[in-house]
Amino acid sequence: MTKHPRKPSKPLLRHDNAPIQSRPIRKRNPAQPQLPFDPMPDRIEPALAKLVTRPPAGDDWGWEVKWDGYRLHVHIEQGGVRILTRGGYDWTDRFPAIAEAARALGPTTMIIDGEAVILDEHGRSAFGLLQQSLGASGNKPGTFASPAILYAFDLLYLDGHDLRAVEYRSRRHLLEDVLDGQKGAIQISEEIDADPAILLEEARRHGLEGIVGKKGDSIYRSERSGDWVKLKCIQSEAFLIVGYELSSSAGGGFGSLLLAAYRGSELAYVGSVGTGFKERDVLQLRKLMDKLPWKRKQPPVPYNGSRKVAWIQPTLIADIEYRAWTNDNRLRHAAYKGLRDRPDNADVYCFPA
Incomplete structure (x- = not known):
């Protein structure tokens, strides 16, 4: 069979000495779908x-x-790193180790959700040690720098994609990929494959605060929805300090702190705490209370006790550990753990409706 000669292909060059030119770029068809891109949120209210x-x-x-x-x-952005508290305050300077570890994760952009902690000699998170590293409440951010590490447990944004509408199990897998092998100031908060009742008992035996569970198919909701739950080995909550019992000692401290919680929009007295303080805590707290803008002659809560009390503006928030509630809504066996900074937007306990 006779082969016909092939037609000569079009030359790459228009002219012998002309530069190579590509095909002209056509305008994009407006009907063609675009790849989704979500701007990074400036701030996200945390899921509780x-x-x-x-x-x-x-x-x-x-x-x-x-x-x-x-x-x-932790916001890792093109312009740098921002570390925001629950209340939206920028505490990047307070957690330099976490900030440095976050920069090392770049140039990927992301928002990591987690808890900054300092571990004691037994590997348990100790809020008192964290407070000591940050200095006394009332100091300006940046005054103290904590060596705390971040245990990360969720990923809310990754490289142009807002992940809040993605189910938790998928967000978790992405977070594990991002933090694979990380053992520094940002680490994964490990999931434990165990029966939660047995896990809670083990947490209690090791002196841990409790356990947290997250529903696998849940999206990220900035509220206390029930998609995330917590079971506590030790009861602890945040309460407002409304006064202090005057001390007969010459140390210039106090005998106990008087505490309040919310009942609706009103404050209710829940008892006092007189244990758990170190000598340094007592002196620092007394100085802070004496610096408040004003003191009250009348209690800010209904009170019929006979103690000699100096009532103060309900501004300072104390973390209190306790065993139970009495029938008249007073704390039993209360112990002081530390102060919560107002910018941290700590939840003050509110009685159920």
């Missing part, structure tokens, strides 16, 4: 865990240790 007394039914829950520290969102 609901306190429950027993684990929820079902197998679609991830369980991890409940850390006792400061809730943080």
Whole structure:
């Protein structure tokens, strides 16, 4: 069979000495779908865990240790790193080790949700040690720099994609990929594959605060929705300091702190705390209370006790550990753990409606 000669292909060059030119670029068809791109949120209100007394039914829950520290969102952006507290305050200068570890994760842009902690000699998160590293409450951010580490447990944004509408189990897998092998100031908060009732008992045996469970198919909701739950080994909550009992000692401290919680929009007296203080705590707290803008002659809460009390503006928030509530809504066996900074937007306890 006779082969016909092939037609000569078009030359790459228009002219012998002309430069190579590509095909002209056509305008994009407006009907063609574009790849989605989500701008990074400036701030996200955190999802909160609901306190429950027993684990929820079902197998679609991830369980991890409940850390006792400061809730943080770490924003890794093109312009740098921002570390925001739960209340939206920029505490990047207060956590230099976490900030440095976050910069090392770049240039990927992301928002990591986690808890800043300092561990004691037994590997347990200790809120008192964290407070000591940050200095006394009332100091300006940047005055103290903490060597705290971040236990990360969620990923809210990654390289142009807002992940809040993505199910938790997928967000968790992405976070594990991002932090694969990280053992420095940012680490993964490990999920533990165990029956939550057994896990809670183990947490209690090791002196941990409790455990947290997250529903696998849940999206990220900035509220206390029940998609995240917490079970506590030790009861602890935040209460407002409304006064202090005058001390007969010459040390210039106080005998105990008087505490209040919210009942609706009003404050209710819940008792006092006189243990858990170190000598330094007492002196620092007395100085802070004496610096408040004004003191009150009348209590800011209904009170019929006979103690000699100096009533103060309900501004300072104390973390209190306790065993139980009495029938008249007073704390039993209360112990002081530390102060919560107002910018941290700590939840002051509110009685159920």
